[in-house]
Structures are given as structure tokens and as C-alpha cells.
Amino acid sequence: MSCNIKETITVSSKGRSSGGSCIIGGGGGARISSFGIGSGRGFSGRSGNCYGNGLGFGLGGGVVVGGLGGDCLLSSCDEKVTMQNLNDRLASYLDKVKCLEKENAELECRIREWYATQGLSCEPRDYSCYYKEIEDLQNQIVCATIDNNKIILDIDNSRMAADDFRVKYETELALRQSVEADINGLRQVLDQLTLCRSDLEAQLESLNHEEEMCCLRKQSTGDVSVEVNACPGPDLRQILEDLRCQYETLIARNRKEVEDWYECKVSDTLVLQTRLTHIAPGPGAFQKPDTETISSSSFPVKNNLESSLAETECQYNTLLGDLQNQITCVEQQLAEIRAEIECQNQEYKTLLDVKCRLEQEIQTYRCLLEGGQEGGQGNKA
8 A cells, every 4th residue: 555645845935835735645655735824935845655554744834644554544533633743743833923923013014114213324414624633633542552662671771770780879879899808908908118217227237337336447447546645535446335235235225125116016906806796786686895904094095095106097097108208209300310310311322423424434534544655655756
């Protein structure tokens, strides 16, 4: 038993329709034409051949019901229930389609109204009145951009200048620290030189005294002893020996006084340093000074030591100034002597040149004279 069912559903250009068909076929191919609702806009589907028992639903409200196999028809009860169910579903579907069409129509009307009120019109708008304002805003933007770039460039330049000044400050600080270290070292060297100078002065005095004694001894040994019947005069040798002893004792005493003074100053400075370390607080916390070591007379002693130190520094500075003046005078004398030597050397060179020329001229005159004498002797012969 076979059932050939064909249905064609067409869709128009406007795209929406409602309609349907229901076909029930039996063994002999019974056909029930259906109904359609639409406004000239419909769609249709196409169902293929259907064989055997089955129930099919087409698109767009079309319904195809296959027939029963065999020559027997469906029972009337089942047909009615099925048809009723299908018709109900189709009616609800058509109602929904109508509602959707109505809503679409309302939306189309609203869209047309909105385009009519706010949409683009056929005539183009005139924006020429905004061109000047747009150009001014563009110029302002360009000027602001240029100013911003200038400010950024100034910031970079100032940052670079600050970096340069920081580097210069660091280099100057390092130079200052190195100069201070050199000054401290030179102060120590100055102290050593002053001590050496005092020692050398003492040695110079002793050497001068020894030289004087040697000269006097030589003079005394080279003298001729003359006996005169007179009262005995003073013994010069004894006097010189006494003077030498006095000078030696004086030198020893001065050296001893200098050594004692130096040791006293060193001890005073050590005592002052110890007191200052007791007085000054430590790096972590304040240290209370020892009441036994610090007396009420520590500050006057400190002042006295500072004043004596200042006086000695002034004395040494004056001595150094005198020595420096002497050195400058000697240097000036040496410069003058060098200048005189150079002048004498130039004069010597010029005189030597003149001498050589004169010797050459004398030699030529001598040769000429000898040649003339030889010529005269030949004539006589």
C-alpha cells in the first residue's frame, strides 16, 4: 500500500504569508484540500513521496498526513481527533502570525515617523557656519601641542642642566675634600719641618762655634811667641776654652729647654684630648663625664693651652714668613745673577767672534806680507 503526496509551497518576494493544507490519503489516495489565509504573500513547501503509515507536518502551516497501509481506511474517531488537533494548532499558529504582522506594521509606522522627524532629509545640511569654529579649534590644538612640546623640551633641558650642576658639585666636593686632606698632611709636614729647623739651627750654632774655635786654634798655633818683660797678660787659650764651654752649656741648656717644652706641650695636648673625650658624648648616647677627672680648672687650662698654641703658631708663621722672604730674595738674586751670566755669555760670544775675525784678518795680512817680501827678494836676485 503506497501513498504519493506532493505539496508545493511558494514564497513571494514580500516574504510573509499564512496558509496551509492538510492531506490525508488512504489506499486509494484520498485528498483533502486545505485552506489558506494570506494577503497575496504566501510561502509553500514541498514534501516528497510518503510511503506507509506516518504523520508529516509541512512548513508554513501545511500538514501532510500519510495514509494507512492496506486498503482499510482510518477509523472515524481517530480521524476526527487528529483533524481537530491539527486544526486547533493551525488556528493558533495563524493567530500568532496575524499578531506578528500587526506588530510589524506598527513598527514600520513608527520607523517611518522617526525617519520623517529625525532622519536624514534629502537636502544636505549646511555646515559652513561650523568651519570657522573647527579651524579655530584645530589651531588651538596645534598651538597647545607646540606649547606642550616646548614645555617638555624645557623640562628636559632643565633636568640636564641640573644633572650637570650635580656632577660639577660632586667633582668640586671631591676636590675640596682632597685639598683638605692635602692641607692636613702639609700641616703635619710643617710641624716636622719646624722641629727639623730648630734642630738644624742648634746644629748650625754648634758648627759655627766649632769653626770659630778651629780658626782661633789655627791662629794661636801660627802666632810667634814673644817674651816681654811685662806683667803676664790674659791667657787667650783659657779664655777661648771658657767661651767654648759656656757656648756648649748654653746650647745644651737651650736644647734641654726645647725638649722639655715640647714634652710639656705634648703631655698637655694628651691631657686635653683625654678630657675632651670624657666630656664629649659618644655616637650612640650621651656619656656622663667623670667628676674625678674633670675639675673646675679644666677650662682655663684649655684656654691657656689654646692661647699658647696660637702664640706658637703665630711665631712659627712669622718665622716661616721671614724664611720665605729670604728665599724670595735669594731667588731674585739668583735670577739677577743668571741674567748677568747670560749677558756675559753673550758678550763673550761676541768678543770671541770678533777675535776669530781679527785672527783671520791678521793671518791674511801676514800671508800678504810674506808674499810681498818673497817677491821683493826675487826682484833683487
